Amino acid sequence: VILQVQLTKRADPNELKVIFQKYASVVDKDGERYMTPSDFVQKYLGLHTQLHYNPKTVQLLAGVADTTKDGLISFQEFLAFESVLCVPDALFIVAFQLFDKTGTGCVSFENVRDIFSQTTVHHHIPFNWNCEFIHLHFGNDRKKSLSDRSYQCRRKYRHTTGATAVYPIDLVKTRMQNQRSTGSFVGELMYKNSFDCAKKVLRYEGVFGFYRGLLPQLIGVAPEKAIKLTVNDFMRDKFTTKEDTIPLAAEILAGGCAGGSQVIFTNPLEIVKIRLQVAGEITTGPRVSALSVVRDLGFFGLYKGAKACFLRDIPFSAIYFPVYAHTKASMADEDGRVGPLQLLTAGAIAGIPAASLVTPADVIKTRLQVAARAGQTTYSGVIDCFRKILNEEGFRALWKGAGGIHTHTHTTLISLVTSILTHRPAGSEPTPKSRISELPPVSSEHVGGYHLAAATFAGVENKFGLHLPKFKSSGVTAIHSETPKEQDGAS
Numbered sequence: 001v002i003l004q005v006q007l008t009k010r011a012d013p014n015e016l017k018v019i020f021q022k023y024a025s026v027v028d029k030d031g032e033r034y035m036t037p038s039d040f041v042q043k044y045l046g047l048h049t050q051l052h053y054n055p056k057t058v059q060l061l062a063g064v065a066d067t068t069k070d071g072l073i074s075f076q077e078f079l080a081f082e083s084v085l086c087v088p089d090a091l092f093i094v095a096f097q098l099f100d101k102t103g104t105g106c107v108s109f110e111n112v113r114d115i116f117s118q119t120t121v122h123h124h125i126p127f128n129w130n131c132e133f134i135h136l137h138f139g140n141d142r143k144k145s146l147s148d149r150s151y152q153c154r155r156k157y158r159h160t161t162g163a164t165a166v167y168p169i170d171l172v173k174t175r176m177q178n179q180r181s182t183g184s185f186v187g188e189l190m191y192k193n194s195f196d197c198a199k200k201v202l203r204y205e206g207v208f209g210f211y212r213g214l215l216p217q218l219i220g221v222a223p224e225k226a227i228k229l230t231v232n233d234f235m236r237d238k239f240t241t242k243e244d245t246i247p248l249a250a251e252i253l254a255g256g257c258a259g260g261s262q263v264i265f266t267n268p269l270e271i272v273k274i275r276l277q278v279a280g281e282i283t284t285g286p287r288v289s290a291l292s293v294v295r296d297l298g299f300f301g302l303y304k305g306a307k308a309c310f311l312r313d314i315p316f317s318a319i320y321f322p323v324y325a326h327t328k329a330s331m332a333d334e335d336g337r338v339g340p341l342q343l344l345t346a347g348a349i350a351g352i353p354a355a356s357l358v359t360p361a362d363v364i365k366t367r368l369q370v371a372a373r374a375g376q377t378t379y380s381g382v383i384d385c386f387r388k389i390l391n392e393e394g395f396r397a398l399w400k401g402a403g404g405i406h407t408h409t410h411t412t413l414i415s416l417v418t419s420i421l422t423h424r425p426a427g428s429e430p431t432p433k434s435r436i437s438e439l440p441p442v443s444s445e446h447v448g449g450y451h452l453a454a455a456t457f458a459g460v461e462n463k464f465g466l467h468l469p470k471f472k473s474s475g476v477t478a479i480h481s482e483t484p485k486e487q488d489g490a491s
Contacts, residue, residue: 009240010086011448013079019044019445020075034072037062045453046440048470056118057468061457064094069103085449085456088233095460099146109134109142119467163221168210170217172197173401174277177366180376181393190281194401205280213276215290220269224262232258232321244451251322259317263309268302270309271369278370307382308365312358319357324350360398363389 023044024033037059041047048058059071065081066073073081084093099107099115113129138144172194179191191197201209235254240246246254272293279288286292297304327346332338338346364385372378377392379385389397442451461467 009237009242009244009448011082011450015447016079016082017075019447020078022445024073024075026072032074034074035062035078036072037066040065040073040078044445045450046443047454047457049440050470054469057470060098060115060118060468063101064097067097067103069101082449085452088229090449090452090456091459094456095466096146098460098466107146109138109145112138115466118469163217164211164214167214167217168198168201171201171210171212171277174274174366175201175281177363177401178278178370179400181397201280209280212280213273213290216269216273216276220266224266227262227265228258228317231261232317248322251325252318255321256314256318258321259313259315260310263306263313266313267306267309270365271297271302271304274366274369275371282373305365305368308361308368308385311382312361312365315361316354316358319354320350323354356399356402359400359402360386363398363400 020035021033023039024035025039026034026036028034035044037055040062041058042049042053047061048054062073063069065077067077067080068074084090084097087093096107099111101111101114134142137146175197176191176194179189181189191200198210205212232254235257236246236251239250239254272290275293276288276290294302324346327349328338328343331342331346364382367385367389368379368382377388379388386398440454442454446453
């Protein structure tokens with residue numbers, strides 16, 4: 001489901017307007033039309049159309065689109081929900097909006113309890129409302145609330161946690177790439193290989209030595225991913241056909257544009273990071289800090305090595321994004337879902353070869369961005385650096401650090417680390433029978449994001465265990481009977 005959403009193109013608002021007018025059965029005194037929960041969920045989406053359907057379930061599902069929570073869906077809300085269904089995080093946004101019963105962007109403990117209490121799983125296995133999970137997110141007094149902003153912060157926090165976990169690998173890679181293989185620097189080679197480098201960092205600099213230059217990395221990881229993913233999605237959207245397909249050449253172009261777009265932001269942070277990473281090799285002289293690096297380089301100096309950065313990032317992303325998308329699609333189960341192990345595998349298949357192919361550009365970038373020490377060869381640019389490395393150290397020197405892991409394969413490792421850190425305890429996820437096979441056929445009127453509406457709702461049920469009852473039980477009545485707008489329409 002997630003992969004399909006990434007490939008979904010927005011519908012034409014004029015076409016959506018015609019469809020909305022067709023299904024909206026309520027007209028207020030000003031002539032404005034509105035959809036009822038039944039109009040939206042049953043008549044338009046074709047969900048819960050069985051004879052003894054559960055009206056409360058229909059109202060809960062419609063409430064996801066009904067952001068004003070007045071019991072009716074306006075055209076603006078109908079249009080906005082279609083845009084939600086088109087974004088990569090649609091599954092999570094829809095799940096959040098299901099709990100957000102007040103439309104304020106905040107979810108209270110009472111909201112969560114109310115929704116979970118209505119699920120079929122809770123009826124069989126009651127949830128423990130005094131567990132660690134509740135205390136963590138809502139406090140011991142259950143007075144805290146979750147907001148859509150806190151959700152975004154948690155995602156950003158998980159990315160930085162993953163970047164921190166794999167940062168020592170990046171530091172070792174940088175030092176190996178900067179090590180000269182000839183007598184251009186007096187003395188023996190400092191490191192025999194990556195493992196020897198790691199051992200010496202630990203012995204002489206301690207554990208904290210592995211995290212030199214971490215701050216610029218943490219500052220840059222979230223914006224870098226945001227820029228790259230946004231540009232990739234934007235370009236893919238421009239080349240996606242009405243049949244929701246995209247040519248391979250367009251996928252490669254989109255990935256390349258995404259890689260190139262991040263350089264203007266990441267190059268200054270990378271040069272600061274790299275200079276801090278190698279500073280620990282020299283114990284004499286003034287202490288090197290991020291501020292001192294920025295002061296020494298000046299504004300334009302922060303873009304030193306930018307050409308090499310383009311040579312690395314554009315080919316990497318041009319390879320990585322298409323390969324990752326196709327590999328992930330091939331590994332999806334029948335419900336369109338991909339587990340952490342499959343994501344890790346897809347990331348490795350896409351990332352490791354792509355990173356290896358651009359390692360020469362990464363080595364050149366590192367050499368251009370570090371501060372040359374006394375006796376070391378200096379370089380005037382990309383071509384000069386390439387020639388001198390070949391002449392002085394040989395072809396193999398261009399592949400230094402490839403035995404370790406390239407900076408860009410952090411994406412792969414971060415996916416694994418994040419999945420481990422956010423793993424739910426065994427038994428916490430119910431496994432009722434999937435309802436994907438029970439979805440109604442997609443109608444020609446399910447345009448744009450609405451092409452995936454039914455599958456997204458089913459995905460929310462399966463991924464988060466929010467299986468709402470399909471049938472009306474004895475004594476169950478609808479929450480919403482008649483709203484002020486409906487009364488106006490009837491008068």
